[in-house]
Amino acid sequence: MSEKPWGGRFESPTNEFVEAFNASIDVDARMYGEDIAGSRAHARMLCKQGILSADDLDAILHGLDEVSAEIESGEFEFKIALEDVHMNIESRLTAKIGDAGKRLHTARSRNDQVATDTRLYLRTRTDTMVAYIRKLQGVLVTLAETHAATIMPGFTHLQTAQPVTLGHHLLAYVEMFERDSGRFLDARRRMNLCPLGSAALAGTTFAIDRHMTASELGFDGPTRNSLDGVSDRDFIIELLAAASICAVHLSRLAEELILWMSAQFRFIDLPDAFCTGSSIMPQKKNPDMPELVRGKAGRIIGGLVAMLVTVKGLPLAYNKDMQEDKTAIFDAFDNLQGSLRVFGDMLPGMRVNIDILHAAASSGFATATDLADALVRAGVPFRDAHEIVGKSVGHCIKADIELHQMDAATCHQIDPRLSAEMVGALSVEACVAARDHIGGTAPSQVTAQVALWKKQLENHHA
Numbered sequence: 001m002s003e004k005p006w007g008g009r010f011e012s013p014t015n016e017f018v019e020a021f022n023a024s025i026d027v028d029a030r031m032y033g034e035d036i037a038g039s040r041a042h043a044r045m046l047c048k049q050g051i052l053s054a055d056d057l058d059a060i061l062h063g064l065d066e067v068s069a070e071i072e073s074g075e076f077e078f079k080i081a082l083e084d085v086h087m088n089i090e091s092r093l094t095a096k097i098g099d100a101g102k103r104l105h106t107a108r109s110r111n112d113q114v115a116t117d118t119r120l121y122l123r124t125r126t127d128t129m130v131a132y133i134r135k136l137q138g139v140l141v142t143l144a145e146t147h148a149a150t151i152m153p154g155f156t157h158l159q160t161a162q163p164v165t166l167g168h169h170l171l172a173y174v175e176m177f178e179r180d181s182g183r184f185l186d187a188r189r190r191m192n193l194c195p196l197g198s199a200a201l202a203g204t205t206f207a208i209d210r211h212m213t214a215s216e217l218g219f220d221g222p223t224r225n226s227l228d229g230v231s232d233r234d235f236i237i238e239l240l241a242a243a244s245i246c247a248v249h250l251s252r253l254a255e256e257l258i259l260w261m262s263a264q265f266r267f268i269d270l271p272d273a274f275c276t277g278s279s280i281m282p283q284k285k286n287p288d289m290p291e292l293v294r295g296k297a298g299r300i301i302g303g304l305v306a307m308l309v310t311v312k313g314l315p316l317a318y319n320k321d322m323q324e325d326k327t328a329i330f331d332a333f334d335n336l337q338g339s340l341r342v343f344g345d346m347l348p349g350m351r352v353n354i355d356i357l358h359a360a361a362s363s364g365f366a367t368a369t370d371l372a373d374a375l376v377r378a379g380v381p382f383r384d385a386h387e388i389v390g391k392s393v394g395h396c397i398k399a400d401i402e403l404h405q406m407d408a409a410t411c412h413q414i415d416p417r418l419s420a421e422m423v424g425a426l427s428v429e430a431c432v433a434a435r436d437h438i439g440g441t442a443p444s445q446v447t448a449q450v451a452l453w454k455k456q457l458e459n460h461h462a
Contacts, residue, residue: 025078027326028085032071034120035085036064038113038196039093041216043104045209051107056100063097064089085117086110107206108199111230111318115195118326120217122239125333126188132340133181133246137174138457139347144170145450149443151428152267152357153366160364163428166357168441171449176249183242191235194219198229201317231317233307236329240304243332244297250339251297254290257350261287266356271349274342289346293339300335303328358428365393365403367426370434374422388415392423 014022043060046052052060067089070076082088087110094101144167154164194214197204203226210222223229260267270287278284307328310321368389375385389403391414396403404427408420436442 020080022083023080024084024323025080025088027330029078031117031121032085032089034117035089036068037120037217038116039064039104041213042108042196044216045212046106048212049207049209051206052103056103059097059100060104063093063101066096067092086113107204107208108196111200112195112198115230119191119235122329123188123192126184126239129333129337130181130184132337132344133177134457134460136340136344137177139344140170140174141450141453141457143347144446147352148446148450150352150354150357151361151432153361153364160366162369163361163366163431164441165432165443165446166352167446171446173249173253174453180242180246180249183245187235187238187242192220193223195223195229197222198226201227201230227317233311233322233325236325237307237311240307240329240332243336244301244304247297247300247336247339250343251294254294257290258287266353268353269351271346274346289342293342296335296339300332303332361428363402365396366428367403367431368393370431371403371422371426375417378417380417388418392418
């Protein structure tokens with residue numbers, strides 16, 4: 001008997017380099033638990049259907065337990081010659097229990113086997129990913145509660161726009177990550193169908209019970225088309241898309257942390273444990289973890305692009321190109337999970353320079369919009385109010401003062417409708433507090449949102 005599962009057709013051995021190039025065991029070995037679980041469910045189903053004897057089933061189940069124990073203990077030798085995790089496990093099982101091991105592959109193919117294993121593995125990893133997202137959300141909510149009234153400048157075009165609270169700013173990321181978890185869970189729902197029983201592409205001539213194997217493996221049911229069952233990789237593309245969007249959100253947060261920690265901003269300081277120094281400049285404290293997370297986003301997005309390009313030209317059903325799917329999704333999940341973990345561990349130790357944030361919000365004419373609103377409330381059309389405040393800002397830039405420092409004579413000179421009382425009432429505290437509506441930055445609204453998020457996150461954990 002050939003060591004290869006397909007060796008009977010061939011007269012000469014595989015080229016040594018081709019054998020190594022063709023193998024996927026270095027990537028898919030991590031799915032050994034899912035492969036063994038799928039084999040157990042398949043064997044039980046075959047026995048129930050009278051395709052496999054009870055003695056063979058008993059030998060297979062005990063043999064798989066032993067193989068699993070060998071892998072867990074590190075005694076198992078994965079062989080490149082056996083190509084993948086499926087044949088490595090089946091070969092070792094057959095060596096242990098003989099012909100019963102050879103019967104296990106009845107009514108299945110590596111095509112439906114790998115599709116099943118991958119879904120099982122990614123289902124678990126998706127649940128873990130969502131848990132990491134929830135943890136980071138919890139960290140951000142706690143920080144938002146602490147800084148519900150901490151005033152900072154809000155930016156558009158990276159220019160000072162209007163004052164906001166740091167708590168409000170952080171809750172924006174909580175919203176983003178909530179959408180991320182929703183995308184992962186939505187993809188998980190569509191993924192949770194069992195391809196096992198599709199065999200190579202056309203199904204099998206044996207009277208199998210696909211509902212039984214699907215149920216045993218925790219799927220919602222079997223896939224409904226054998227061709228699609230073995231060739232569908234939409235679930236990987238969807239998960240890569242979800243991972244890419246989540247990585248982009250992390251990258252945006254990373255970019256802000258990097259800016260805020262710079263000497264030009266000095267808004268925050270990150271814990272030493274998550275930063276590094278320079279080999280030549282002794283004063284440096286570099287935000288390497290945010291920078292690395294920002295870089296990981298490109299790598300994760302690359303996995304999505306690679307998978308889309310790989311699948312776009314494939315005819316039905318299985319093609320060897322699909323072997324590359326696991327490289328993309330495993331790498332993306334590993335790096336995204338690491339990014340989420342490092343942020344979840346780092347942010348609780350972030351020190352916020354509250355006074356510097358307040359001073360930054362108090363400069364740069366962040367209250368200009370509120371002055372325009374005051375004019376509107378006094379009966380001035382908004383477009384006129386906009387022009388009046390624009391002229392006021394121009395004057396203040398030349399005089400090197402802030403809006404609230406203009407005197408009555410200056411206000412009247414700019415426009416008789418502009419009063420010293422209007423500019424004197426301007427303060428970042430008043431501007432922030434005035435935005436007291438759902439979605440607004442007022443401290444009362446931030447506190448209310450924090451309470452809602454705490455309750456929602458608790459319900460997720462329940």
